Amino acid sequence: MRPPRSVLVGALVFALVYVALDLNKLWALRYGADTGSFLQFLVNEAHGRGSFNHGEYRYHLQVHDSWTLLALVPLVALFPYAQTLLIVQVIAVAAAALPIAALARACGATVRAASAVGLAYLISPSAQGLAYGNFIENVFVPLFAAAGALAVRVRSLPFSLLCAQLLLGLKEDQALFLIWFGAACALWWDRRIGLWIVALAVVNGGAFVVAEWLHGAHSASPEYALYVRDPLPKLEFFVAVLAPFAFLPLRLGWRLLLGAPLAAELVFSAPWAYQITRIGTHWTASVVVATALAAAVAIARVPRAAPVVLCFAVLCALTINDTVLKPGRWPFIVDRAAYARAVALRTQTSYVHLPRPQEGVWAVAAANPNVALDLYHPGEAGYCPGFNTNARAFFASLGWGRWPDDTTLCGGVAVATTSGERRR
Numbered sequence: 001m002r003p004p005r006s007v008l009v010g011a012l013v014f015a016l017v018y019v020a021l022d023l024n025k026l027w028a029l030r031y032g033a034d035t036g037s038f039l040q041f042l043v044n045e046a047h048g049r050g051s052f053n054h055g056e057y058r059y060h061l062q063v064h065d066s067w068t069l070l071a072l073v074p075l076v077a078l079f080p081y082a083q084t085l086l087i088v089q090v091i092a093v094a095a096a097a098l099p100i101a102a103l104a105r106a107c108g109a110t111v112r113a114a115s116a117v118g119l120a121y122l123i124s125p126s127a128q129g130l131a132y133g134n135f136i137e138n139v140f141v142p143l144f145a146a147a148g149a150l151a152v153r154v155r156s157l158p159f160s161l162l163c164a165q166l167l168l169g170l171k172e173d174q175a176l177f178l179i180w181f182g183a184a185c186a187l188w189w190d191r192r193i194g195l196w197i198v199a200l201a202v203v204n205g206g207a208f209v210v211a212e213w214l215h216g217a218h219s220a221s222p223e224y225a226l227y228v229r230d231p232l233p234k235l236e237f238f239v240a241v242l243a244p245f246a247f248l249p250l251r252l253g254w255r256l257l258l259g260a261p262l263a264a265e266l267v268f269s270a271p272w273a274y275q276i277t278r279i280g281t282h283w284t285a286s287v288v289v290a291t292a293l294a295a296a297v298a299i300a301r302v303p304r305a306a307p308v309v310l311c312f313a314v315l316c317a318l319t320i321n322d323t324v325l326k327p328g329r330w331p332f333i334v335d336r337a338a339y340a341r342a343v344a345l346r347t348q349t350s351y352v353h354l355p356r357p358q359e360g361v362w363a364v365a366a367a368n369p370n371v372a373l374d375l376y377h378p379g380e381a382g383y384c385p386g387f388n389t390n391a392r393a394f395f396a397s398l399g400w401g402r403w404p405d406d407t408t409l410c411g412g413v414a415v416a417t418t419s420g421e422r423r424r
Contacts, residue, residue, distance in 0.1 A: 028412030129280015
């Protein structure tokens with residue numbers, strides 16, 4: 001059941017690469033509001049102020065049932081920086097490859113086949129997107145879910161319940177998922193483990209509902225409909241999630257229906273602030289790890305598919321990847337003066353209110369409880385392009401070559417100017 005050495009090395013390389021890219025993104029002030037909200041929530045908890053943060057303008061534990069994150073409070077108390085959360089995030093996403101590969105071995109896969117699935121998970125646009133996005137609860141879902149699946153496979157009740165409890169402390173929707181999967185486990189695998197997981201999920205879910213009622217709070221969630229909005233993009237999403245594993249999970253046949261609740265949460269959602277099924281976002285973490293686990297089970301039946309899986313994963317990384325590693329994109333260009341001003345806000349003693357387009361500044365300065373961020377307003381101006389595609393500007397920022405004419409800097413991205421002004 002040991003994960004293959006190649007997966008260990010792959011996870012280490014993944015972690016090193018994305019820690020560097022995440023720090024580049026942070027220094028360029030390109031992280032969103034969620035990273036700042038979680039930083040302020042955990043810093044406030046460390047100082048006895050509860051989970052209130054000025055990104056959500058309420059106590060986060062009334063927004064989502066995320067008490068598992070309280071385990072990070074001592075670490076954030078020692079290192080109250082956004083960098084701390086981003087490093088933890090990348091390590092969590094990378095580490096999930098180990099139990100995924102170990103599950104494949106436990107199901108009878110060869111070392112080569114298990115390696116292919118573990119590496120395909122790391123190479124997939126979904127895992128890269130999770131590692132490169134905002135820090136949020138669901139970055140831990142792949143690790144806890146994969147470890148839990150492995151524990152159930154080897155019929156370890158204590159570790160199965162531990163992983164289930166950690167999942168239940170990430171977000172309230174995990175209670176519904178675990179009731180479903182616990183019932184399936186009780187019916188077709190291990191009655192004792194399955195019923196204990198169901199009971200644990202019911203108790204946790206009920207406690208959250210009661211706590212919300214007592215506080216007059218409501219968890220944050222999108223609206224849902226009984227029909228599918230924008231069916232084609234959602235179909236494309238599921239194709240993009242399956243493709244890095246060479247569509248191997250489809251070999252499980254009717255057993256894929258076990259993933260119906262995970263798919264339904266995305267398929268029947270109403271429009272949100274952004275496309276909820278966009279590949280590589282925190283919304284999709286449960287579907288992503290379920291797909292990887294299904295591939296781990298399936299590849300034990302067709303070990304010869306290992307090279308095909310790796311080829312598909314690499315092809316997807318080069319084409320549908322939504323991070324900086326997609327060909328044609330370059331790391332953000334860091335404005336050191338702008339980052340220094342953001343860092344200075346950490347010690348600001350008077351109240352500071354940042355407009356929403358400055359959420360990158362908020363992500364850096366949110367450790368200071370006196371710094372607040374405006375709420376989101378649709379159509380608000382002041383945002384910059386998503387990625388830097390100007391190689392010449394990137395190398396010029398490092399001192400190699402001349403800065404391109406008629407180009408200026410917008411949030412770490414080189415953009416053309418209309419006035420012909422040069423960056424000085």
